[in-house]
Amino acid sequence: MVAEAEVVCQQSVPVLDVPFFGKGSNVEEIDELLAISSPKLGKLADLSSASQLDMNSLEKLPDPSIESTVLQFVPEIRSGSFADIGPRRYMEDEHIRIDDLSSHLGTLYKFPKPSAFYGVFDGHGGPEAAAYIREHALRFFFEDVNFPQTCEVNDVFMEGVEDSLSKSFLLADLALADDCTVNSSSGTTALVAIILGRVLMVANVGDCRAVLCRKGKAIDMSEDHRPIYPSERKRVEELGGFIDDGYLNGVLSVSRALGDWDMKFPKGSPSPLIGEPEFRQLVLTEEDEFLIIGCDGIWDVISSQHAVSLVRRGLQRHDDPEQCARDLVREALCRNTFDNLTVIIICFSYADHREQPSPRPRRVRRCSLSAEAVCSLRRSLLDANANW
Numbered sequence: 001m002v003a004e005a006e007v008v009c010q011q012s013v014p015v016l017d018v019p020f021f022g023k024g025s026n027v028e029e030i031d032e033l034l035a036i037s038s039p040k041l042g043k044l045a046d047l048s049s050a051s052q053l054d055m056n057s058l059e060k061l062p063d064p065s066i067e068s069t070v071l072q073f074v075p076e077i078r079s080g081s082f083a084d085i086g087p088r089r090y091m092e093d094e095h096i097r098i099d100d101l102s103s104h105l106g107t108l109y110k111f112p113k114p115s116a117f118y119g120v121f122d123g124h125g126g127p128e129a130a131a132y133i134r135e136h137a138l139r140f141f142f143e144d145v146n147f148p149q150t151c152e153v154n155d156v157f158m159e160g161v162e163d164s165l166s167k168s169f170l171l172a173d174l175a176l177a178d179d180c181t182v183n184s185s186s187g188t189t190a191l192v193a194i195i196l197g198r199v200l201m202v203a204n205v206g207d208c209r210a211v212l213c214r215k216g217k218a219i220d221m222s223e224d225h226r227p228i229y230p231s232e233r234k235r236v237e238e239l240g241g242f243i244d245d246g247y248l249n250g251v252l253s254v255s256r257a258l259g260d261w262d263m264k265f266p267k268g269s270p271s272p273l274i275g276e277p278e279f280r281q282l283v284l285t286e287e288d289e290f291l292i293i294g295c296d297g298i299w300d301v302i303s304s305q306h307a308v309s310l311v312r313r314g315l316q317r318h319d320d321p322e323q324c325a326r327d328l329v330r331e332a333l334c335r336n337t338f339d340n341l342t343v344i345i346i347c348f349s350y351a352d353h354r355e356q357p358s359p360r361p362r363r364v365r366r367c368s369l370s371a372e373a374v375c376s377l378r379r380s381l382l383d384a385n386a387n388w
Helices: 027-036 055-060 101-105 128-135 137-143 155-178 230-238 304-318 321-334 371-387
Strands: 078-084 093-098 115-124 187-196 199-205 209-214 217-220 278-283 288-294 341-347
Touching (some): 078 093, 078 321, 093 128, 093 341, 101 115, 115 288, 115 341, 128 137, 128 187, 155 187, 155 199, 187 288, 199 209, 199 288, 288 304, 288 321, 304 321, 321 341
Antiparallel strands (some): 078 341, 093 115, 115 187, 187 199, 199 278, 209 217, 288 341
16 A cells, blocks of 8 residues: 655645746756766666666566566555754755655656655755755656656656656756845755656765665665765866865865856856766665665765664564654764754565564573582482482
8 A cells, every 4th residue: 555645845845836937947958958968977886686677678578467576566655754953053954755646746647656756955055955946846857847657667768757857957956046046155965766666766966865775785776976986076177176175176075966056157068066967776676675865964974784774673673664764863863963864764565575583592591500519419319319
């Protein structure tokens, strides 16, 4: 059973009756920007395993009547989230979670089932950029880009989804430049996860992170965009930027972000700081238990594997993703994180569908006797036998 759709934000997120943003920020312009932006780095990792299907196999799916157990798996989506200001004076994180995207958007949209959408936005330079992206997220990601619609998942559809999400990020970036209510020094990282049928796709700009739990093992579904990483350093330096003490142009700790237009070149010009996302995707199987997405306040002090282990133990105890999100934030606070904290836990099945922890063997207490005690016990037994 799919959980009821829920959007987590400070106010309702507009879906249809939202004015379009300023002139010059349309889909045609985005097509031109995609052509001149930095080249995509492609899929960031080989996520294949014995139980995982390559996306190329989607178009070769067998007849449903003879599908294997792996192919018959259908995620049962539910989620929980928690956010905390942490040690900061201001809260600059935002997030959105929708467990049933089809129901939330209405009959005008047709998606494979189940369908779900999640996003975390970690602001800097003020809360304006993150709040703006969260407020207009559904317009950017589904309305303005003519998001592809179908009930069947195949390569062509998923290529259309990736292209649509790429345009959405760039539309959102341009919107921040055009909107006078957003300070030009305000920016935000952004990570979104979308589930369409059995396919999970993650798009990321910045240092938020998505981590998949597969039979207790952590699998990173995103790459942190930091200036010190070789691939990002090379791109930044080729476009005229520099790295000073780990900061882009001595100012920003990430090399990709939406907004920050006081650091970007004029629209249409390649810039060291970009809003272009990178993607990872896979086909979910019964071995995939849940996904964690969170802002860097979590990942600065907790490794991907430790987060997965903590959440997995919590779900095996109480099967409550909301409580697991709270526990993960509490763990980061105990480890003295210095940032705002936001995390979403997305479960793909219920506890009784997953492998349960094996019971611990009973401990047998053993005691040792001294030589004198052994002799005394032996005499007592002999005396008892003699009397018998």
